[in-house]
Structure formats: structure tokens, C-alpha cells
Amino acid sequence: MRWRYILNIIGILIFFFGLTMILPLLVGLYYQDQSVIPFLKSMGITVVCGLLLYLIFKSEKAEVISQREGMAIVAVGWTAVGLFGALPFYLGNGCHSFVDAVFESVSGFTTTGASILTNIAAVSKGLLFWRSFIQWLGGMGIIVLSVAILPFIGVGGMQLYKAEVPSPVPDKLKPRIRDTAMILWKVYALISLAETILLMLGGMGLYDAVCHTFTTMPTGGFSTKNGSIAHFDSVYFDSVFIFFMLMAGINFSLHYQMIKGKPLVFWKDSECRFFLCTVLLLVIVVSINVYGSVYETIGNAFRYGAFQVVSIITTTGFATADYEKWPAMSQLILLLCMFFGASAGSTGGGMKCLRIMLCFKYCYRELFTLIHPHAVTQIKIGGKAVPDDVMRSVVGFLALYMGLFALSAVMLAGIGVDFRTSFAAVAASVGNIGPGFGLVGPADNYAQIPFWGKWLLIWCMLLGRLEIFTVIILVVPEFWRK
Amino acid sequence: MGFHIASHLALENKDVVVIDNNPEATRRISDNLDVQIFMGSGSSPVVLEEAGIQQSEIILAVTNSDETNLVACLVANILSPSTKKLARLRDADFDEYHRIFREHAPHIDTIINPEIEVVKTIYRMMSVPGAVDVGEFADGRIKFVGVNLEDESRLAGVQLSDLPDIIGKARPLIAAVVREDELIIPRGNDRLESGDLVYFISEEDKLLDTLSLFNKYDQPVNRALIIGGGRIGFRLASLLEENSIYCKIIEQKPDRCAYLAERLNKAIVLHGDGSDQGLLAEENIQDMDIVITLTKDEETNILASLLAKRMGARKSITRISKFSYFPLMDAIGLEQVVSPRLSAINTILQHIRKGKVLSAISIKGEQAELIEAVALETSEIVAKPLRNISFPKGAMVAGIIRKENIIIPSGDSVIEPDDRVIIFARREAIPKIEKILAVKLEYF
Numbered sequence: 001m002r003w004r005y006i007l008n009i010i011g012i013l014i015f016f017f018g019l020t021m022i023l024p025l026l027v028g029l030y031y032q033d034q035s036v037i038p039f040l041k042s043m044g045i046t047v048v049c050g051l052l053l054y055l056i057f058k059s060e061k062a063e064v065i066s067q068r069e070g071m072a073i074v075a076v077g078w079t080a081v082g083l084f085g086a087l088p089f090y091l092g093n094g095c096h097s098f099v100d101a102v103f104e105s106v107s108g109f110t111t112t113g114a115s116i117l118t119n120i121a122a123v124s125k126g127l128l129f130w131r132s133f134i135q136w137l138g139g140m141g142i143i144v145l146s147v148a149i150l151p152f153i154g155v156g157g158m159q160l161y162k163a164e165v166p167s168p169v170p171d172k173l174k175p176r177i178r179d180t181a182m183i184l185w186k187v188y189a190l191i192s193l194a195e196t197i198l199l200m201l202g203g204m205g206l207y208d209a210v211c212h213t214f215t216t217m218p219t220g221g222f223s224t225k226n227g228s229i230a231h232f233d234s235v236y237f238d239s240v241f242i243f244f245m246l247m248a249g250i251n252f253s254l255h256y257q258m259i260k261g262k263p264l265v266f267w268k269d270s271e272c273r274f275f276l277c278t279v280l281l282l283v284i285v286v287s288i289n290v291y292g293s294v295y296e297t298i299g300n301a302f303r304y305g306a307f308q309v310v311s312i313i314t315t316t317g318f319a320t321a322d323y324e325k326w327p328a329m330s331q332l333i334l335l336l337c338m339f340f341g342a343s344a345g346s347t348g349g350g351m352k353c354l355r356i357m358l359c360f361k362y363c364y365r366e367l368f369t370l371i372h373p374h375a376v377t378q379i380k381i382g383g384k385a386v387p388d389d390v391m392r393s394v395v396g397f398l399a400l401y402m403g404l405f406a407l408s409a410v411m412l413a414g415i416g417v418d419f420r421t422s423f424a425a426v427a428a429s430v431g432n433i434g435p436g437f438g439l440v441g442p443a444d445n446y447a448q449i450p451f452w453g454k455w456l457l458i459w460c461m462l463l464g465r466l467e468i469f470t471v472i473i474l475v476v477p478e479f480w481r482k
Numbered sequence: 483m484g485f486h487i488a489s490h491l492a493l494e495n496k497d498v499v500v501i502d503n504n505p506e507a508t509r510r511i512s513d514n515l516d517v518q519i520f521m522g523s524g525s526s527p528v529v530l531e532e533a534g535i536q537q538s539e540i541i542l543a544v545t546n547s548d549e550t551n552l553v554a555c556l557v558a559n560i561l562s563p564s565t566k567k568l569a570r571l572r573d574a575d576f577d578e579y580h581r582i583f584r585e586h587a588p589h590i591d592t593i594i595n596p597e598i599e600v601v602k603t604i605y606r607m608m609s610v611p612g613a614v615d616v617g618e619f620a621d622g623r624i625k626f627v628g629v630n631l632e633d634e635s636r637l638a639g640v641q642l643s644d645l646p647d648i649i650g651k652a653r654p655l656i657a658a659v660v661r662e663d664e665l666i667i668p669r670g671n672d673r674l675e676s677g678d679l680v681y682f683i684s685e686e687d688k689l690l691d692t693l694s695l696f697n698k699y700d701q702p703v704n705r706a707l708i709i710g711g712g713r714i715g716f717r718l719a720s721l722l723e724e725n726s727i728y729c730k731i732i733e734q735k736p737d738r739c740a741y742l743a744e745r746l747n748k749a750i751v752l753h754g755d756g757s758d759q760g761l762l763a764e765e766n767i768q769d770m771d772i773v774i775t776l777t778k779d780e781e782t783n784i785l786a787s788l789l790a791k792r793m794g795a796r797k798s799i800t801r802i803s804k805f806s807y808f809p810l811m812d813a814i815g816l817e818q819v820v821s822p823r824l825s826a827i828n829t830i831l832q833h834i835r836k837g838k839v840l841s842a843i844s845i846k847g848e849q850a851e852l853i854e855a856v857a858l859e860t861s862e863i864v865a866k867p868l869r870n871i872s873f874p875k876g877a878m879v880a881g882i883i884r885k886e887n888i889i890i891p892s893g894d895s896v897i898e899p900d901d902r903v904i905i906f907a908r909r910e911a912i913p914k915i916e917k918i919l920a921v922k923l924e925y926f
Contacts, residue, residue, distance in 0.1 A: 372750060372752060372765065374753050374764070376736070376751045380744070380747070383747065
């Protein structure tokens with residue numbers, strides 16, 4: 001482990017991250033609100049810190065980055081960005097305590113969308129823009145972005161990419177990792193542009209359209225309105241959001257292939273097919289369940305049912321309805337959706353469809369071998385056999401995910417949060433969803449969680465966004481051994 | 483594979499030169515066949531020149547290595563462009579490219595893969611109930627079927643000329659009868675006897691009717707067990723998968739099992755010995771409609787087939803290479819047998835025959851052959867009644883295909899130019915038939 005080198009890279013990262021604050025600064029200047037001074041301060045601190053780190057730990061340019069170093073860079077980098085991203089919230093009029101600011105910032109970067117802000121309408125426009133913008137940055141990944149545009153992170157880009165991109169088997173769309181990262185960001189930006197235009201066509205103002213696009217595409221879930229998407233109360237907006245949440249929940253390499261002129265690719269890809277079928281099934285079940293008991297017309301039942309299922313399963317976390325008033329079955333389905341998650345290679349969180357699929361197939365294989373003891377079977381996805389090491393990492397991931405979820409939920413309850421809330425809050429944080437149940441339901445927020453509980457959830461959000469391994473490895477003693 | 487082809491051709495009095503680099507194989511050939519042998523690599527220009535490639539009409543590159551075969555054809559083309567070149571390509575990755583190679587690779591005239599043919603034959607046997615041997619002509623519209631005549635059949639002991647009275651409608655065209663390993667081309671006063679292997683020709687849609695005369699009824703195959711996951715086993719399993727037939731495949735080598743499991747989607751791959759009674763029982767052998775034994779070792783195949791049938795499998799198809807075993811099959815109760823060797827010969831025959839031959843099928847034991855050819859305008863058989871044509875002894879016209887129609891010929895039938903004729907001929911008569919079919923002008 002070359003810590004000098006790692007800190008040097010992180011210095012660069014923080015420096016450029018500081019520069020991105022120009023954007024909310026401009027927004028603040030345009031609206032003449034009180035966020036201008038805090039942004040200037042934050043930007044100054046961030047840029048200076050980045051430069052200092054870079055200069056103090058100036059080291060020779062390394063030819064290769066080991067997998068271990070790659071993980072360390074990503075994990076430390078995300079933590080650092082989370083902390084520096086909190087500065088505008090802390091210095092501005094958003095949050096009163098430092099933990100709240102960090103919570104809001106990490107919740108943004110990890111695309112969770114859990115908020116401690118009680119009155120969003122009172123927050124300045126520049127700060128709200130920043131809140132949406134960090135979700136957009138975090139969605140496709142700040143490291144992927146750096147790999148794509150920063151020339152000096154060229155070598156070892158693959159190690160960084162693997163450590164950040166949430167997928168059991170990262171797709172390499174191009175022979176060179178930089179080109180791959182570039183393509184992913186371009187596709188991401190292109191779809192975002194499409195959403196902004198569609199929202200504006202429906203009559204939303206430019207500011208709101210951009211902010212909501214910035215939180216839909218990364219499956220984030222922050223809104224600039226107190227009432228989230230319910231504020232707009234329009235079938236058109238609901239449908240646009242549903243569509244783009246689904247898009248964001250699908251593997252981005254498929255979007256790339258579609259843009260390249262293969263329209264059937266969504267249906268041909270077995271994971272995507274599984275994802276869409278699951279969503280459809282759950283939407284139907286939930287709609288039927290809420291029809292009559294909550295909503296009078298089948299149209300409304302479908303509208304709100306579909307929106308909420310898609311919002312939770314893609315781990316976005318927008319709300320158009322208070323699903324805590326729904327029947328128990330729908331609530332449970334939504335809770336399970338939190339674990340389920342979107343496709344691998346998408347911006348969504350959760351366990352990911354691919355892993356669930358592999359897990360099902362693995363279980364089926366076990367049953368199958370009981371019936372045919374001599375059978376030789378391979379677990380296959382799309383006709384291709386899944387190598388054993390991938391399967392092992394999937395099983396390991398699922399075990400760790402559930403284990404850490406259980407541990408964190410117990411700890412949160414130990415801090416003094418009630419049963420329902422601690423269960424759902426941890427599920428919603430690890431899965432990067434946002435709203436949970438109980439105290440943290442769609443109509444409430446995380447402000448009431450105790451001080452240590454917030455730190456615990458911050459840790460959970462980072463765990464979930466970086467797919468556990470990258471973060472948890474830092475606490476494994478073997479990692480630190482020379 | 484070269485051995486079988488050389489032997490078949492040598493028996494037709496053709497001049498055959500064999501090139502091989504394995505001393506063992508060359509000794510076996512020189513001991514058994516009347517052919518010339520050169521030691522060396524078939525892709526070597528020196529060896530090819532020495533073997534007289536310039537004078538040859540055709541070169542068959544049929545080694546086990548696809549690459550050697552391709553190079554041999556390439557070299558042969560440089561040395562002697564006028565020689566017809568045929569290459570055997572076994573790798574399934576080439577399947578899609580056979581036609582493209584033929585059209586765009588100037589040094590190859592034809593690509594064959596006998597394994598495809600074996601699999602087709604097995605599939606045909608599965609779909610034609612009770613058939614011992616099945617071949618097809620005219621893109622499958624005409625079937626050529628061999629069945630065993632059993633004691634209970636109402637045709638047993640019937641004189642051929644009485645057949646129409648018994649059946650009451652158009653009789654099937656009986657081309658040949660094999661009785662005690664002797665091939666007979668039956669005439670009106672010959673009788674069918676139980677125990678005969680009867681070869682007949684039938685149109686596809688009338689096939690089931692005809693088979694019912696022989697007490698063979700359609701029993702669709704829904705579940706199949708394949709023993710032996712080699713190239714043929716794998717191809718067959720893929721074909722069965724495509725036709726949604728539930729299929730299990732038993733293979734002995736663990737590596738091969740993993741390979742099969744990766745490439746087959748629905749078929750169940752089992753690791754074990756095909757003659758292991760416990761494994762067969764565990765996999766419900768009694769519910770299998772058919773068991774196909776395809777391992778490399780024919781004794782294992784025979785035993786596994788017998789075991790499977792004894793344990794309740796309905797039918798079995800056994801892969802056997804040695805023709806010397808064929809007479810035994812009946813005695814031990816294995817009706818359906820496939821031979822990769824026979825398939826190999828069948829795939830090659832049509833390319834060797836002179837004239838415009840579309841396909842040629844050798845029947846069991848290689849005593850006779852069915853040839854499907856286009857009747858050329860200048861050929862001797864065109865434009866006169868069949869009875870006026872001086873056919874060699876042991877040969878007959880078994881069918882005429884004129885555009886979409888199929889004519890079962892009589893003495894008065896006349897063959898028109900561009901008809902496709904199906905000729906049945908004993909081995910001795912084949913050179914003469916070739917002469918009749920060939921265009922007379924071809925040599926001028």
C-alpha cells in the first residue's frame with residue numbers, strides 16, 4: 001500500500017470536486033440568494049485542501065494500481081467527497097449540526113435521497129441545486145467520471161472502475177477503460193437531457209426540471225418540493241418519472257447498445273427481462289391490492305401503485321403517495337423491493353436483479369442435484385455459464401448484505417429507534433432508496449434519528465453504494481498487513 | 483474414416499491412393515485393401531505431387547484435423563487446379579460457413595461433415611417408427627425405408643404380384659429384400675418372408691400408411707436418453723432441444739460434462755457410466771421412449787442398449803462401426819443401428835459419382851446404392867420407355883420426380899430431360915449406371 005500515492009490521487013480528486021461547486025454558485029448568483037457566500041467558502045476550503053493533499057503527498061506517477069489500492073482510493077475518496085460536499089449544507093442555511101450536513105451530503109452522493117431537511121421550501125435555490133447535483137455526480141460515479149476526464153488517472157483505471165461500478169461483472173464496452181467510462185457518462189448525460197426536455201414540455205420550469213432530472217437518473221430521490229413528486233400532481237409527470245426511473249434502473253451498457261441501433265437488446269438481455277417482468281408483476285399485484293382499499297378508481301390505483309413500486313425497486317425513493325396508509329401486503333412488497341434493487345450496471349442500488357437471479361438459479365441447482373445426483377449443471381445467464389468465482393462473490397455479497405443489514409438494524413434499535421423504523425431505515429439506507437417506514441416514512445424524514453443513528457446510516461449508505469466489498473475490506477485486518 | 487471410403491471405392495474398381503502419416507494405419511490399409519499408399523502429410527506439396535495429384539479426379543481431405551484438411555485442399559489447388567477438392571470440417575463453428583466456403587474459397591469444391599449426416603439419420607430413425615434404415619430424396623419428400631418383416635405381418639409369405647389385392651390400393655415400391663445377408667431385387671413372383679429386411683420407397687405423406695402394412699405404428703418420441711456425449715451426442719442433444727424433445731445425456735468424462743452443460747440449455751447432463759444399472763434406474767430409464775448409445779466403444783453401446791431395453795426403455799438406437807456386427811443385431815434384438823462410417827460414405831458418394839448426381843445412399847452392408855440424379859438431355863435414359871433401356875443387371879429405376887410430382891415408374895414410363903431419377907443399383911452395376919447417367923459429350 002502506497003499511502004502517499006493514494007492520498008495524492010485523492011488530493012486531485014478533491015481539488016476537481018471543489019471546482020464543480022462553480023455550478024451551484026452560478027445558480028445562487030442567478031437567483032441572488034444567500035447561498036453564494038457559503039459556496040464561495042466551501043469551494044475555497046475544498047480546493048485548498050485538495051491542493052495541499054496533492055502537494056504534501058506529491059509522489060511519482062505510478063504505473064499500476066493494485067486492486068487493494070484501487071479499493072482504498074475509492075473508499076477513502078468517497079468518504080472525503082462526502083465530507084467536503086457537506087460544507088455548503090453546514091455553512092449555508094440548510095443544516096444546523098455537522099452530522100446533519102454530512103448525512104445530507106452522503107445521502108446525496110450515494111443516491112439514497114434520505115433527507116434531514118424538514119422544510120425544503122425554506123432552503124435557498126443554490127443549495128437545493130447542489131443537493132440534486134451531487135446525486136447526479138454520485139449516480140454514475142465520481143471515480144468513473146474522473147477516469148473518463150482526468151488524464152492522470154489513466155493507469156489503473158480498471159481497478160478504480162471495478163471498485164466503484166456496482167455490478168458483479170463490470171461490462172467493458174470498449175477495449176480501453178477510459179473510453180468505456182466516457183461512453184457511460186455520455187449515455188447518462190444524453191438520457192438526462194431527454195428527461196429535462198420532456199419535463200419542460202409538460203410545463204415544469206427549467207430549474208425544477210433540471211433538479212428533478214438530476215435526482216431521477218441516478219435513482220436518487222431528492223426533490224426541490226416539500227411534497228416530493230406529489231407536489232406536481234400530474235399524470236403526465238408521473239408517467240415521465242416512471243419511464244426514466246425504469247431507464248435508470250436498467251444496465252447502462254444496454255442503453256449504449258440501443259443507441260447503437262439494437263432496439264431489441266432490452267428484451268434479449270435476460271437480467272433486463274427479469275427486471276421488467278418483476279416490476280410489471282409487482283405493479284399489478286400492488287395496484288390490485290390498493291384498489292378499493294385506498295383508491296376508488298382502478299386508474300388511480302394503477303397510477304400510484306406503479307409509481308411507488310417503480311420508485312422503490314429502482315431505489316429512487318420519490319413519493320406520490322403515503323404508502324404507510326396502504327394495506328400490509330403492499331407495504332411488505334415495497335419493503336422487499338428495497339432489498340431487490342435494480343439491474344447491475346445501472347445507477348440503482350439494492351442487491352441487484354442479477355444477483356437475485358443467480359441466487360435463485362443457485363438454489364434451483366441445489367434442488368435439481370437432489371433429484372439427479374449425477375447431473376452436471378452450470379448456472380447460466382443468457383446462455384453463458386457463470387464462472388465459479390463470480391458465483392462465489394455473489395453468494396458472499398448476499399450473505400454480507402443480509403448480515404450487515406441485520407447487524408445495523410439491531411444497532412439502530414439499540415440506539416433507541418423503534419422496531420419498524422430501525423428495520424426500514426437500515427434497509428432504505430443500505431439499498432440507497434431513501435424513504436422507509438415508521439419515523440422515516442414518505443411523509444416524514446430522518447431528522448428524528450438520534451446522533452449516532454445518523455452516523456450509522458451514513459456508513460450504511462456508503463456500504464450500499466460501493467457494493468459492500470470496497471468499504472468493508474477497509475475493516476478487515478488482513479487488508480492492513482504489510 | 484479414410485479407410486472406409488478407400489475400401490468402398492476400391493471395391494468399385496477405382497484407382498485409389500491413400501496418404502497417411504500413421505504407420506499403423508497405413509499397414510492396416512495395405513493389408514486389407516487394393517490401394518496405393520504414401521507415407522507422409524496430406525498437406526505436403528511434395529507428398530501430394532508424388533502421389534500423383536495432377537492425374538487425380540478428386541482429392542478427399544478427410545483427416546481428423548480441420549486445419550490439415552483446409553491446407554491440403556489449398557496445396558492441391560496450387561498443384562492441380564482441375565482436381566475436384568473435398569474437405570471434411572468437423573468443428574461446429576464451421577457449420578454456418580459451409581456454403582460460404584464452397585462459394586468463396588476457390589480451393590475447396592465441397593465441405594462435408596459426416597457427423598451432421600449421422601445425427602440426421604438418427605433423427606429420421608426416431609421419426610420413422612420401426613425403421614431399420616432411412617434415407618431421403620428430393621429434399622425429404624421421398625423416403626427410402628428399410629423395415630424388418632415380422633411373423634405377425636399380413637404381408638409375410640405374400641407373393642409380390644398379389645400385393646395390390648391384399649392391400650387394396652397402390653402398392654409400395656419394394657426395391658430390395660435382404661434375406662440371410664443376401665440382397666435380392668424382387669420380381670413379381672418372389673415372395674416376402676418373415677424375417678426379411680424389406681426396403682421400400684414411399685412418398686413422405688404416405689409413409690405412415692405404408693408402415694402400418696408392416697405392423698409399425700407411429701409412437702411419438704417425447705423423452706430420449708443419449709449415452710455418450712461426444713461430437714455426435716452433443717449435436718443430437720442440441721437437435722432434440724431445438725425440437726423440444728426432453729433429453730438426458732450421460733457422459734463419462736467430467737470435463738466433457740462441464741462442456742456439455744455449458745452449451746446445452748434444456749438437456750440434463752449426467753456424469754457417469756452409461757452401462758451403470760443404478761444410474762439408469764435413478765434416471766427413470768423405464769419411462770424413456772428411446773435410448774441412443776453413441777460412445778466410441780461399440781461393445782459398450784451394444785451392452786448399454788440391451789441393458790436399457792431390458793430395464794424398460796421402448797426403443798434403442800445403437801452406434802456401430804463394424805459391419806461384421808450387423809448380422810448379429812437382429813439376433814440379439816437391436817433393430818436400429820447407425821453407423822458413422824456408412825454416413826461418411828453416403829456424404830462422399832454423391833460427390834464422387836459422375837453425372838449430375840444429387841445424392842447417393844448406400845444401404846446397410848454396402849451391397850447396393852440408391853442414386854438420385856438429374857436426367858440430362860444427352861443421357862441414354864431419356865425419351866424412351868423404360869423397358870427399352872438396356873439397364874445393367876441388378877439396377878432399376880425406383881422413382882421419377884418431375885417438378886412437384888413423384889412417379890412410381892412402370893415399364894411404359896418415359897423419363898424426360900431434367901427429371902430427377904432415383905436409381906437402385908447393386909454394387910456391381912454402379913460403374914455402368916454412372917456411364918448411363920453421364921453426358922456422352924462430357925468426354926469430348
